[in-house]
Every structure is written in structure tokens, then in C-alpha cells.
Amino acid sequence: MAGAAFQTNPYNLHNLLQSCHSGALQLPDFQRSWVWDEDRIKSLIASVSRAFPVGALMTLETGGEVDFKPRPVEGAPDQAKNMLPSSLLLDGQQRMTSLYQVTIRNSVVETVTPKKKKVRRWFYIDILKALDPAVDREDAIIGVPEDKIIRENFGKEVVLDLSSRQAEFDNLMYPVAMVFHWNEWQMQFIGHSNVRGDFQEKWPIINRFHDGIIANFASYQVPVIALGKNTSKEAVCVVFEKVNTGGKPLDAFELVTAMYAASGHELRKDWFGGDGTKGRHRLFAETLHPAGHETGIIANVANTDFLQAISLFHTRDRRRAAEASGKHGKELPPVTGNRQALLSLPLESYQKYEKQVERGFLQAAKFLHMLHIYRIFDLPYQSQIVPLAAILADIGDAWEHEANRAKLAQWYWSGVFGELYGSAVDTRIARDFMEVPAWLKGGDAPSTISETMFRSDRLKTMRMRLSAAYKGVNALLMKERAQDFRSGQEFDHTVFFGENVDIHHIFPQDWCRRQSIKPDEFDSIINKTPLSYKTNRIIGGVAPSQYLTRLEAGSETNPRIEPTKLDAYLASHLIEPSLLRADDFKGFMADRQKRLLGLIEKAMGKEAYKGDVPEEGEDDERDDDGIEAEMTIAAE
Numbered sequence: 001m002a003g004a005a006f007q008t009n010p011y012n013l014h015n016l017l018q019s020c021h022s023g024a025l026q027l028p029d030f031q032r033s034w035v036w037d038e039d040r041i042k043s044l045i046a047s048v049s050r051a052f053p054v055g056a057l058m059t060l061e062t063g064g065e066v067d068f069k070p071r072p073v074e075g076a077p078d079q080a081k082n083m084l085p086s087s088l089l090l091d092g093q094q095r096m097t098s099l100y101q102v103t104i105r106n107s108v109v110e111t112v113t114p115k116k117k118k119v120r121r122w123f124y125i126d127i128l129k130a131l132d133p134a135v136d137r138e139d140a141i142i143g144v145p146e147d148k149i150i151r152e153n154f155g156k157e158v159v160l161d162l163s164s165r166q167a168e169f170d171n172l173m174y175p176v177a178m179v180f181h182w183n184e185w186q187m188q189f190i191g192h193s194n195v196r197g198d199f200q201e202k203w204p205i206i207n208r209f210h211d212g213i214i215a216n217f218a219s220y221q222v223p224v225i226a227l228g229k230n231t232s233k234e235a236v237c238v239v240f241e242k243v244n245t246g247g248k249p250l251d252a253f254e255l256v257t258a259m260y261a262a263s264g265h266e267l268r269k270d271w272f273g274g275d276g277t278k279g280r281h282r283l284f285a286e287t288l289h290p291a292g293h294e295t296g297i298i299a300n301v302a303n304t305d306f307l308q309a310i311s312l313f314h315t316r317d318r319r320r321a322a323e324a325s326g327k328h329g330k331e332l333p334p335v336t337g338n339r340q341a342l343l344s345l346p347l348e349s350y351q352k353y354e355k356q357v358e359r360g361f362l363q364a365a366k367f368l369h370m371l372h373i374y375r376i377f378d379l380p381y382q383s384q385i386v387p388l389a390a391i392l393a394d395i396g397d398a399w400e401h402e403a404n405r406a407k408l409a410q411w412y413w414s415g416v417f418g419e420l421y422g423s424a425v426d427t428r429i430a431r432d433f434m435e436v437p438a439w440l441k442g443g444d445a446p447s448t449i450s451e452t453m454f455r456s457d458r459l460k461t462m463r464m465r466l467s468a469a470y471k472g473v474n475a476l477l478m479k480e481r482a483q484d485f486r487s488g489q490e491f492d493h494t495v496f497f498g499e500n501v502d503i504h505h506i507f508p509q510d511w512c513r514r515q516s517i518k519p520d521e522f523d524s525i526i527n528k529t530p531l532s533y534k535t536n537r538i539i540g541g542v543a544p545s546q547y548l549t550r551l552e553a554g555s556e557t558n559p560r561i562e563p564t565k566l567d568a569y570l571a572s573h574l575i576e577p578s579l580l581r582a583d584d585f586k587g588f589m590a591d592r593q594k595r596l597l598g599l600i601e602k603a604m605g606k607e608a609y610k611g612d613v614p615e616e617g618e619d620d621e622r623d624d625d626g627i628e629a630e631m632t633i634a635a636e
Contacts, residue, residue: 008056010221013048013099014180016057020073020100023083025059027093028068036098037112038121038143039424044098045123045176046137049130051216056223057092064229066236073097075105087226090236102176103217108146114422116467117617120146124162127172127209134334139427142173145616154613166192172202174209179217182210252342253303260347270354271303280306280358287365298365300376301385307345308337309357309390312433314349315341335434337386338426353393360393361385367392367399371409372478373471374496380468380475381421387432388412394437404440411436411449413603416472418452454608455615456597462525473525474503476599483572486535486551486558488565499532506575507585510541517585526593529573534558544580574599 019025036044047054060066062085070088072080074097089096101109108120121143129140144150148167150160162168168175169192178185189206193199227236257267273279281303287296315335322332364385373379391408392399399408411432415421420428428448435446444450462470478491489495505512505527512522521527531539538558539547554560561569567577574595579588601608 008223008225011224013220013222014218016096016222016224017100017104019087020096021076021080021104023072023076023080024086025096026070026072026080026083026085026088028060028088028090029071036094037114037423038119039114039138039422041098041102041109041111041123042138042141042143043424044095045102045125045141048099048220049125049141049213049216050137051220054095054222055092056225057096058090058225058227059087060090060227060231060236061087061229064231066231066233073100075101075107090227103179106177111143113617114424115419116464117615119617122146122148122162123176124168124173125176125213127174127205130213131205131208132330134330134332136334136336136338136427138424141176154609154611169193170196172205174214179214182214182218186210252339253307255343256307256345259343260350263347265347265351267350271306283358284361284365287362288369295376296365297368297373297376297379298361298385300382301361301389304342305386306357306361307342307350308386308429309360309393310350310353311337311341311345312390312430313353313357313394314345315430316434317349335430336426337390337429337433357389357393360389360391363392363399364389367405367408367412369493370405371412372475372491372496374493378471378474380416380471383425383429384412384415384421387429387436390429390433391436394433395440398440407440408436410603410605411439411446413472413476413600414449414452414605416468417454417600417604418448419468420448420452421468449605452604453606454597454600454604456593456608456610457615459526459593459596460521460524463520463523470525472603473596473600474528474530476603477573478530480574480599481572482530483569484532484535485566485569486532486538486561488561488569489532491530495532499534501530501532502536503528504531504536504539506573506580507544507583507588508539508541508547511543512585515585521589522585524589526589526596529575543583545583548581 016025044054060068062070068088070085072083073089073093101107102123108122111119111121113119122145124142124144126140126142129135130137132140144160144162148162149158151157152159160171160173162171162173165188169189174185186206190199190203193202253267253271260267269275269277269279271279272281284301285295285299287298312335315333315337318333319335367388368379368385376382379385388408395404398404415432432446432448435443435448438444439446458469459473462473464470478496481490483490484495484499484501487499489499491501495501505522506529507517507522507527509522512527538550542550548566551558552561552563552566570577570580574592576588576591576595579591597608
């Protein structure tokens with residue numbers, strides 16, 4: 001790799017972003033758009049606001065042997081396209097584009113919500129929350145719609161109006177688009193505050209906010225690995241391999257392992273085993289393992305997930321001790337399982353709760369199987385296992401009582417169909433850990449239930465296999481004792497794996513295409529249901545009336561099915577047989593939407609919203625795999 005000289009230097013963040021704006025720093029043309037979602041943007045803003053590192057960048061000086069076609073970062077002005085860049089950003093596109101979009105452009109940001117809705121957002125820092133050490137900084141970063149008004153109750157109630165600079169001042173909300181324009185903002189604030197007569201009251205708060213938060217943006221330094229123009233193609237190839245598929249970064253588990261080692265405890269052995277012992281990693285992987293098929297349902301529980309659940313117990317103990325000492329309100333430490341809590345978890349608390357929490361995860365696996373969620377692939381939310389396990393660990397054998405199981409199922413499905421566990425879930429995990437056990441003892445319903453509403457029109461847009469709600473409908477149908485069209489068997493654990501059950505179209509794709517029905521319609525969950533592999537093969541691509549006749553007639557390997565019995569099988573999937581036999585696609589879709597909606601309402605224990613106020617944003621149909629598949633490198 002001769003000639004692959006490089007330098008590593010800290011660069012001022014503001015200067016780097018200005019280089020993106022001017023076109024001096026551009027991207028190699030990866031054919032990959034900017035895709036960061038709203039919560040990841042909030043997390044990035046929060047990290048910079050605390051002067052936390054967000055990772056190094058890697059650049060390549062232009063004009064050398066490797067000559068990639070350049071393109072400006074997304075959102076850069078037109079004149080940047082005419083600029084010959086001095087460097088290309090090889091690693092760090094998502095971070096730099098996100099920061100550029102929210103700080104320099106002074107324009108609304110196009111992003112994606114955890115519910116996979118494409119929306120337009122302005123970002124703000126809640127000044128009072130940012131200054132409160134008890135509040136997680138990410139909770140102090142908020143995204144508001146394009147009109148800068150947050151509404152609830154389906155648009156009927158305005159809960160936050162930031163549509164004018166004066167409204168921003170009154171609500172002490174600082175626009176992230178102004179983080180590099182402090183002087184301009186503070187002069188406007190002083191003028192407004194003098195008119196309002198609250199300058200003496202608010203100015204000390206504003207000063208603290210500047211010194212503790214805004215100053216971090218102005219002074220923020222980013223480490224940049226700068227490859228020279230003489231870097232060879234071979235070296236650049238190796239760089240791409242490393243930055244795209246590199247090793248696992250140091251995480252909280254590794255840091256806690258190092259801290260516990262100082263006290264003589266081998267945390268790594270607890271997790272991975274050794275000396276003839278089976279660690280939790282293998283224990284979880286084998287839990288309810290369907291032999292010969294795949295690993296157990298909780299096999300993807302990470303070591304940090306386990307520590308997070310223990311942190312909930314530890315921080316709750318701290319809070320209860322503070323309450324007992326007479327503290328209240330903001331004096332009380334929060335219950336949390338965030339990264340900071342993990343890194344502050346004492347060895348004695350870990351040892352106090354590890355067995356109890358381990359049992360909680362093992363019980364969580366049983367609970368998920370009870371809901372007919374058998375494979376990791378079909379798990380709506382990996383992140384929801386943490387509060388589920390912590391709650392089960394806390395209540396012990398009480399979860400085995402029918403009334404408690406029903407309530408736990410209602411809470412679980414509310415999280416799934418409310419699509420609440422998509423990302424940035426630390427606060428919700430802690431809240432559910434506190435609220436669900438109290439509810440089981442007669443307290444108020446947890447906010448995951450009380451604040452959640454399912455929209456009837458959401459069923460039409462559930463088309464992605466990665467959607468939590470999509471997976472939830474599939475599991476609910478099996479839980480409601482749906483029977484296979486061919487065999488009449490219910491989809492218990494044995495049938496599910498033995499018959500290779502998966503979710504399939506009811507009106508086959510090929511038939512729908514021949515009828516000029518769009519994928520947006522026929523790919524909806526409304527037109528899908530769990531079926532065995534053999535049954536799906538029999539269905540093929542013909543009209544429903546044809547494959548039903550085929551099923552009734554039977555074959556050498558499949559016995560005949562009486563029409564009344566087949567109708568019963570169909571009805572168990574919430575399908576009206578007459579509509580299927582008539583090949584009435586529109587009638588079927590309308591009827592089954594109502595039936596599935598009733599199933600979801602039953603699971604959540606409340607009525608769905610059936611009004612005509614549309615949900616904000618439009619569906620983002622890309623999944624992570626599809627986005628990665630789009631990425632190609634174009635060189636000239």
C-alpha cells in the first residue's frame with residue numbers, strides 16, 4: 001500500500017459543515033440517498049450538545065489515482081454541484097448529512113418516523129429539559145411538523161405552537177437551525193424579553209443554556225482521517241471493506257466488563273460461558289429451541305439488553321431510597337436503563353438481580369410462544385423483550401394467573417400496534433417497567449395502553465415484512481386458531497415448523513397483476529394470512545374460485561375437502577367465503593379490513609380510530625436490506 005499516506009487531525013464541526021455547503025467536501029457517488037430516521041437524528045444532536053464523540057470521519061483528497069464521481073451532500077445548494085471538491089467523504093455520510101440538514105440549511109428536514117412514515121421536520125432543543133440533569137438529553141430534542149405546530153387528538157388540540165420566533169421564545173425552545181447563529185438569536189431574545197418584561201427571570205437560564213449546550217456546537221471537534229491523493233486503489237478498497245463491514249465497536253458491555261474485572265468478577269464468562277459452563281448467550285439461544293429449525297426466540301437478546309434490564313431494578317432501588325429519605329419531584333433520581341445507567345451499574349446490584357432477570361428473559365420466551373410468536377424473524381420488536389423480561393422478573397409467578405396474562409398481552413399488543421418500540425425506546429422501557437406491575441395490582445393503565453390508538457386505515461399500508469404491526473396481525477390470526485386451508489390444522493408450535501408455515505397472499509399476486517390491481521393494494525396485510533408451504537403451492541397463481549375448487553376436489557396426496565368444511569377453514573382466517581368464491585377482490589378487501597380491525601381492537605382492548613383525518617406523512621416502503629442493496633460505487 002505504498003503511497004497511502006494519511007493524517008488524522010481534529011476539524012471544527014462548523015467548518016466541515018460549511019465545506020459541505022460550498023461543495024469543497026462532497027461524497028463519492030454511491031447512488032445512496034440520505035436515510036437517517038428522526039430518532040437517530042435526535043440522538044446525534046443530543047450527542048453533539050453534550051460534546052460527546054460521534055465517531056471519526058474519513059476523507060480522500062481528490063485529483064489522485066482514485067477518481068470517484070462526486071456529488072454534494074443532500075440539500076446542498078445548486079452552486080455546490082459546480083464546485084470541484086478538494087476532498088470526498090468516504091465514511092460519515094449519514095452523520096454529516098444529518099448535521100448539515102438540521103443546522104446549516106435553515107430548511108425543513110425530510111426524514112422518516114419510527115412508524116416508517118416520510119415526514120418533514122424542524123428540530124428544537126427544549127431549553128429547560130436540556131438543563132435538567134434528570135432528563136435524558138435525547139428527550140430534550142424534539143421534532144415538530146413543517147408548520148411548527150404539534151397537534152394531538154387527531155388534529156383537534158394544539159399542544160405546542162412554535163410557528164413564530166416569539167412563540168419559540170415564550171416556550172423556551174431553541175431551533176437547532178440556529179446553533180451556529182447564537183448572537184443573532186440572543187439579540188432577538190433580548191428584544192422580545194424586554195417587551196415581555198421577563199428578561200431578569202429568563203436571562204440566567206439563557207446564559208446557562210449557552211455555556212452548557214450551545215457552546216459545545218461552536219467548539220465541537222471531529223477527528224478526520226484524511227487519505228492523501230496518492231492513496232492507491234487497493235488501499236481505498238481495503239478502507240471500504242473496513243468501514244462498511246468492520247469489527248464490532250467497543251460497547252457498554254465491554255466497558256462494564258473491564259470495570260467489574262477490577263473487582264475480580266468475569267462478566268464475559270457469565271454471558272458466553274467457559275470452563276464447562278453454559279453462559280446466558282447459549283442459554284438464551286437454546287430457549288424453546290425447535291430442534292432442527294433455528295435458534296430460540298430470545299437468541300438475539302444482547303448482553304447490553306440484559307444489563308439494561310438489571311439497571312431498571314437498580315435505578316428503581318435508588319429512587320425508592322430517595323423517596324424514603326423525604327425527597328420528591330425533580331429531586332428523585334430517574335428509573336432508567338439508558339447507556340449512562342449501564343455504565344454506572346454497581347457490581348453488587350448486578351449480582352443481586354442477575355438470576356431474577358435471567359428468569360424474566362426465560363419467562364419472556366414462554367410468553368411470546370403463548371402469543372404464537374415462534375421465530376426471531378416474526379418478532380415484532382426485539383427492543384420490547386427488555387421491558388417484557390423486566391416486568392416478568394419483577395412480578396414472578398403472578399404472570400401465570402389468567403387475568404394478569406390477559407393484561408400483559410393487552411400491553412404487549414398495544415406496544416406492537418401502536419408501533420411504539422421502533423427506536424429511541426429507553427424512556428418507554430423505563431415507563432413500562434414502572435407502570436405495568438402497578439397496573440396489574442390495580443393501578444392505572446400504563447401509558448403504552450392509554451395513549452395508544454390504532455388507525456383503521458393503517459391496515460391498508462401494512463405491506464412490509466419488517467413492520468411490527470404486520471407481524472402482529474400474523475401472530476394474532478394464529479392465536480385466534482386459524483386453520484390451514486388444506487389440512488385444517490391449527491398453527492401450534494409443531495405444525496408451524498413441521499409444515500413450514502409462513503404468511504402468503506389470499507388473492508395470488510399473479511392473478512392480481514392480470515387484473516391490473518396495484519401492488520399497493522394486493523400486498524397489504526389485508527390480503528395475506530398464515531398458510532403452510534404445501535397449501536401455498538396448491539394455491540399457485542390462479543383465481544381464488546379456482547384454487548378452492550382444486551382444494552375441494554383433492555388429489556392423490558391431498559384428500560377431498562367438503563365445501564362447508566373449507567368454508568369453516570376460511571372463516572377461521574376472518575375471510576368471508578362467498579367473496580372469495582366470487583373472486584370479489586374489492587368486496588373481500590373491505591370486509592376483511594373490518595374483521596382484522598375487530599381482531600386488533602380486541603387485542604388492544606379499545607376501539608380503533610375510524611375518522612377521516614389522515615396520518616401525518618406518507619409510507620416509506622424501503623427496508624434496510626433494500627437500502628443497502630441500492631448502494632453501488634460509481635467511478636470515472
